[in-house]
Amino acid sequence: MKRLIAAAGLLIFTLAASASAAPLSLGDLLTRSPAADWRPLDPENTVYMDLPSGRVVIELAPAFAPNHVANIKALIRSGYFDDSAIVRVQDNYVAQWSAPEGRRITAGHDTLKAEFDRPIGREPFARLADPDTYAPVVGFSGGFPAARDPRRRRTWLTHCYGMVGAGRDDSADSGGGKELYAVIGQSPRNLDRNVTLVGRVVQGMELLSSLRRGPGEMGFYTNPADHTAIRRVRLAADVPAADRLPLEALRTDSATFKALVQSRRFRKEGWYKYSPGRIGVCNVPLPVRAAH
Amino acid sequence: MKRLIAAAGLLIFTLAASASAAPLSLGDLLTRSPAADWRPLDPENTVYMDLPSGRVVIELAPAFAPNHVANIKALIRSGYFDDSAIVRVQDNYVAQWSAPEGRRITAGHDTLKAEFDRPIGREPFARLADPDTYAPVVGFSGGFPAARDPRRRRTWLTHCYGMVGAGRDDSADSGGGKELYAVIGQSPRNLDRNVTLVGRVVQGMELLSSLRRGPGEMGFYTNPADHTAIRRVRLAADVPAADRLPLEALRTDSATFKALVQSRRFRKEGWYKYSPGRIGVCNVPLPVRAAH
Incomplete structure (x- = not known):
């Protein structure tokens, strides 16, 4: 099977001084990273x-939305x-879930x-030097x-792939966390x-x-039988430690x-023929792994 | 059912001089547009x-890739x-298809x-004034x-959601159109x-x-039984006119x-509390509809 198009960054060069350094995979870079990172x-x-x-695992952001997260x-x-x-899945936009009506x-x-x-x-802030549209x-x-x-x-969080938000009605203060959505497509930074x-x-x-996209307006399912059941939602803290x-x-x-960001600005893998020297805030991977 | 978060642009104001113009839906804007548009x-x-x-419908771009399109x-x-x-579906990246091996x-x-x-x-070029990262x-x-x-x-085409490209190996000239992919996530502009x-x-x-994401490396399916069959691929020109x-x-x-682009830069719908005044090239909808 041909490789065809590069995966989202399988190979990066070491950042060592040696110009002849062998390519180091992103996996290797992460594996070799100090535990303190x-x-x-x-x-x-x-x-x-x-x-x-x-299971879907969500990390909450109390530093940006303390009241919503507490709620x-x-x-x-x-x-x-x-x-x-899950009552709504709109292509290139969001998947949204809520409790039973009423x-x-x-x-x-x-x-x-x-x-x-x-x-x-x-709050910490690792600035990205690259220009942003929004x-x-x-x-x-x-x-x-x-x-x-x-x-x-x-300061505010940005709508990148995978970000979770609190749906609301027309009033700015009509949300609160009872209905949540996750971004499933191109970042809707608007x-x-x-x-x-x-x-x-x-x-x-x-x-x-x-998930199958909902056939109704805005991706809502017209038939509740098409909803995806959410069996249960728990905080990891409420799960026995051994089961977390x-x-x-x-x-x-x-x-x-x-180093990861830099390796994405300048792609050194042989597959790449051109490197833009820039990276978008929603194009940077944010690695999460099973703890060693 | 609450509206919660606005769809990808259901309402826009008319661009008429009247400041009190009623909101006009994107659908209405398109319906009222002259046929010549x-x-x-x-x-x-x-x-x-x-x-x-x-059915998946793809519009080819001979103005940008004449040889690949001809091929x-x-x-x-x-x-x-x-x-x-379809042999590969990698989350937030691409779905890729190819003929049977060999x-x-x-x-x-x-x-x-x-x-x-x-x-x-x-070639025509409607420039977007907004800054771009890449x-x-x-x-x-x-x-x-x-x-x-x-x-x-x-000039070149950009990797936005839905764009179709010709996979290749490490050599720049190793593609040609035998394997194709479509972007299914955040625009991989790199x-x-x-x-x-x-x-x-x-x-x-x-x-x-x-489609279910492939469990293998780079989203390839490890079991060919999980492939999605492509029954047939035809050019519309080769289908009887009545069946197109x-x-x-x-x-x-x-x-x-x-007008559509401007309505996306400045959101006038009541739901929006803030408008960035800018729009990304991969965030502009490119409407296609059944001919009137």
Whole structure:
């Protein structure tokens, strides 16, 4: 079988001084990276969403959406999302899920004030020097793709593939986390600062992205029988330690991540004939792996 | 059912002078557009690829890849793609298809000289003023997303969602059209000028993007039984006229398209609380509809 088109980065050169250094696979780069360049996912901010096809793991982003994340955790712990379902899958856009129609909340809030952006503070921020269509400055903060407006001193998460947001009605403050969606196509960056992003799918994206698209308006299923059941939703912290997935994420403020970004700007693999010398904020992989 | 998050542009304001103009849906904008703003797909450059789940329609781009397009047409007409299959689906990257292993070609060429880019000529080009991460200039040419380097006087198609390219091995000239792929995720713009793009899926993308991801390296299926069969591949020109799909595409050099782009830069729907005033070349919809 011919290779045909390169995978999303199988080979990168070492960044060693030697010009004749042999290509080092991305896997090798990560394997050789120091343990300190990785961080375990925090069980208190890790969600397990179990579908019939497998588990979707979401890392929550309390640094950007503290109130929404607290509310989602309260909803999860009260069983609000039990027997919920994926009710909408719109091609090149989002997969969206919610509790059964009419379910009342027993903990947390029905709606919350929007957390579209927030003041730039002490959160880490690994700036990407490359130009972005939508924001003055882009980069990565605590494992999430993010943007900044230095003039207005505001920061926000960006709608890249796999990001999870809190759906809302026309009012900015009509969301809160009762309905959530994940981005399954080209980054809809026009949604930045219009929706409160609450986290990112770090495992199992393919279970959401490969769902049959809904035939109705905006990708809603017209027949509830076509919904994908969500068996249960739990926080990793509420699962016995022995049953947790031992996942760890590459720190976006690490030297390894810096090397990874650079290797994506300048592709050294023999397959590449041209390297743009640039990389988009939504084109940088954010590795998550089973802890060693 | 709450609306929650806006569809990919259901409502836009008219561009009429009246500031109090009622919102006009994108559908309405297109319906009211003059017939001259649309062009029928050329049957000689339209491919029907029939899967068990339905038909995928691809518009070829002879203006950008004349030799590859001619070769693909020769391959199709010689039956080369009969009983071919989708052999690779890599999440957030590509779906790729090819003829059964070992099939020999009876028409056309096995490989071709790369057509990664070409001299800027007289082809139409609707420039997008918005900044792009990867190219000096981006825009649309003949219905396709494209880029230009004015200094070097070169132009090329860009890897947006739905674009179709000719897979190749390590050698630049090892492609030719025997294996093709479609982009099913975030635009992998690092592939621009590294692969010959040959066209775009204009209908049926959801049939490719929702396929189960391959479990093997780079998304290849490890079990051929998991391949998706491609029943037949034909050029629309070779189908009796009465059986052709009467599709037409919005001209990317039309006033309606210009209005569409502007309506995406500045979202006027009540749902939007913030408008970036910018749009990415891979975020602009390229409407195709059944001819009136």
